[in-house]
Amino acid sequence: MTLKTPIFLSIASALALTACVDPAAYPDDPNARTKNGAVIGGLIGAAAGASIAKGDDKLKGAILGGALGAGAGALIGQDLDRQASEMRNSFSNPNITVTNYGDYLVVNMPQDVLFATDSAALRPDLSRDVQAVAQSLLKYPNSTIQVIGHTDNTGTAAYNQDLSQRRAASVAGVLMGSGVPSSRIATIGRGEDQPIASNLTPQGQAQNRRVEIIIRPTR
Secondary structure (H helix, E strand, O other): OOOHHHHHHHHHHHHHHHHHOOHHHOOOOOOHHHHHHHHHHHHHHHHHHHHHOOOOHHHHHHHHHHHHHHHHHHHHHHHHHHHHHHHHHHOOOOOOEEEEOOOOEEEEEEHHHHOOOOOOOOOHHHOHHHHHHHHHHHHOOOEEEEEEEEOOOOOOHHHHHHHHHHHHHHHHHHHHHOOOOHHHEEEEEOOOOOOOOOOOOHHHHHHHOEEEEEEEEOO
């Protein structure tokens, strides 16, 4: 058996382990995200360790890299679990959700939580929850942030694109005004291009009108 075979088998085993700790399959397991982070980190570490080692040291490099990566991934997973929980507890509006995808978070803020219809001006009485996100980002500084605006399909595509970009910029402005460095933040307008529900019903359109804040750890 060549040296490449055990490395591939190790990676295949890790991929199988990823399926075993799928957080969606174990909603009652509070450590599912941490486990998932450990697996992702282990895979990345194993690949990196194997790639930089030479000859007979490739297997050792993969094993060592996998172990180090798993430890780092678990720490990231723990931080994301903690950050998500703290943010959920800080929001005054129950319609705001925080979803942990294992290696990044998505904060979903419906339009009605932030803006009047067809407006990109953030309502002052509703900015507290955006400021709560900012406080979390300051507490957990090792991340980059994408603020992404979305609309339903009412109106022209060009208008919706512009509106979604302006809404994303408004939310990003509150984050920066609360102390989050602009270098961490990117604003994106998606318009009507990425619906999460059908635009054929008012309920679906309401779900599609939203601003998402995506938080990606940088370590």
